[in-house]
Amino acid sequence: MFKNYLFRVTLGLLLLIPFVSISAQDRFAKVEIKTEKLTDNIYVLFGAGGNIGVLVGEDGVIMIDDQFAPLSEKISAAIAKVSNEPVKYLLNTHWHGDHSGGNENFAKKGATILAQQNVRKRMAEGLTRSPERVTPPAPAIALPVITFSDEMSLHLNGEDILAIHVHNAHTDGDAQIFMPKSNVLHMGDTYFKERWPFIDIQSGGSIDGYISALNHALFLVDEETQIIPGHGSMSNRAELMAYRDVLSTVRTRINKALSKGQDLEAIKAANYIKEWESYGGGFINNDTFVETVVKSLSK
Numbered sequence: 236m237f238k239n240y241l242f243r244v245t246l247g248l249l250l251l252i253p254f255v256s257i258s259a260q261d262r263f264a265k266v267e268i269k270t271e272k273l274t275d276n277i278y279v280l281f282g283a284g285g286n287i288g289v290l291v292g293e294d295g296v297i298m299i300d301d302q303f304a305p306l307s308e309k310i311s312a313a314i315a316k317v318s319n320e321p322v323k324y325l326l327n328t329h330w331h332g333d334h335s336g337g338n339e340n341f342a343k344k345g346a347t348i349l350a351q352q353n354v355r356k357r358m359a360e361g362l363t364r365s366p367e368r369v370t371p372p373a374p375a376i377a378l379p380v381i382t383f384s385d386e387m388s389l390h391l392n393g394e395d396i397l398a399i400h401v402h403n404a405h406t407d408g409d410a411q412i413f414m415p416k417s418n419v420l421h422m423g424d425t426y427f428k429e430r431w432p433f434i435d436i437q438s439g440g441s442i443d444g445y446i447s448a449l450n451h452a453l454f455l456v457d458e459e460t461q462i463i464p465g466h467g468s469m470s471n472r473a474e475l476m477a478y479r480d481v482l483s484t485v486r487t488r489i490n491k492a493l494s495k496g497q498d499l500e501a502i503k504a505a506n507y508i509k510e511w512e513s514y515g516g517g518f519i520n521n522d523t524f525v526e527t528v529v530k531s532l533s534k
């Protein structure tokens with residue numbers, strides 16, 4: 236009986252392992268990297284995971300975020316179509332694997348990785364969210380080698396690249412990357428266009444920090460700024476302002492409900508997000524977002 240059980244478990248695992256890896260490979264095999272030109276020397280790459288910003292020129296390629304490791308070859312091929320230079324610097328907007336999963340591959344090809352100091356710390360530590368959701372510590376080569384606390388500037392390819400830390404927003408290590416001469420802003424996951432943001436409370440994120448980060452971006456941009464969101468298509472100041480207003484309204488409503496003593500169930504039933512239910516079609520559904528806001532405001 237016991238032997239039979241063991242056999243079944245072993246067989247189950249043997250069947251499961253190749254199945255899981257094949258489906259993961261499949262998922263990335265189908266991904267196409269699409270390149271959109273923003274200026275003479277700045278491009279955005281869409282694939283699976285966070286949007287990638289690319290600045291090209293004679294000083295080498297500067298890359299912002301790198302999606303998942305299995306996509307590194309495709310991403311390199313897409314970059315090779317717009318520049319003959321190697322990736323010299325790679326900036327991570329934060330530590331999540333859909334933005335930094337390619338770090339090891341690009342570092343091995345010679346890229347120097349930069350990020351806010353909490354990105355390095357969190358990648359080095361890893362995170363157990365639940366028994367099923369474990370992010371192991373990243374290998375040393377994948378870690379940022381140059382880190383900063385509040386801000387950092389690079390002066391390459393005729394551009395000033397400003398990486399500015401915004402506090403406790405999506406995580407505790409977010410940076411918004413602004414290139415003022417070209418008027419392009421990469422917001423990382425401090426902006427999920429037209430969908431609810433993931434606010435990673437376990438990584439130091441908060442709703443109030445998130446709204447502050449949106450306000451920070453609004454302070455940097457003007458009507459002409461091309462805004463690269465962490466997820467979603469290209470955006471602009473008007474859309475960003477509308478998004479800030481949505482989050483700010485939801486935050487005010489839920490905070491008022493909490494101060495009146497409403498609990499999570501009552502808040503969900505009151506449907507304070509009703510005008511924007513379509514925002515729940517992405518990674519974060521309506522209930523999850525409301526739960527996160529309640530949790531963040533109750534801290």
Ligand SMILES: [Zn+2]
Pocket residue numbers: 329331334405424433
């Ligand atoms: Zn993220």
